[in-house]
Amino acid sequence: MEGSFGSDQVILNPEDAYCNSSTTTPPETTSNSSQHVAKLRKMLLRRMLIRVNDGRYFFGLFHCIDKQGNILLQDAVEYRSARHSSSPTKQRSLGLILIPAACRSSCHIDYSFEESMSLLSLDK
Template identity: 35%
Template sequence: MAADTENIRQLESYLNFKARIKITDGRVFIGVFVCIDKQKNVILAHTEEFRGNEQRLVGLVMIPGKHLVSMETEDLDAVYF
């Protein structure tokens, strides 16, 4: 239980940081880390999506936890799922 509390505190410390998320199909999303739930679904705000050489603004996006490969915040800490 104490480990869960520490992990939650660590995730809370990353709120409102710019985050880069890679998902299983190879896309990368870069946006402001707003929320995560117990299923590891992540919400990013002001988000851009990168697919190969293509780039587009998607705004507010929810990324299902089952598709997360990695997540990095602007301080370059990586979290792998």
């Protein structure tokens, strides 16, 4: 697998992806969601490595996240361990895939250290 991913893990919440433009939304909620949307926009088209519950890994470009927390990866490649083979992992090109939030066990994105720290900062 190419690329180096640090030990920093970016946790993607469905609330971060949803921006409600309704006029009934309180101003502080709209401001908070627009901050989350801005952070997610910085992640667009970055290399992302996602592990799912059954042990497979998906590596691709982050395309989007929906309200439920499902992630779309483009140009994705699946990596899985081959139990009955001499090669340690098998890979398969998939293209555009959707990874349900319920199946995701970890999610890493390729960032510089400074970018990772700014994304992980807790704004209250």
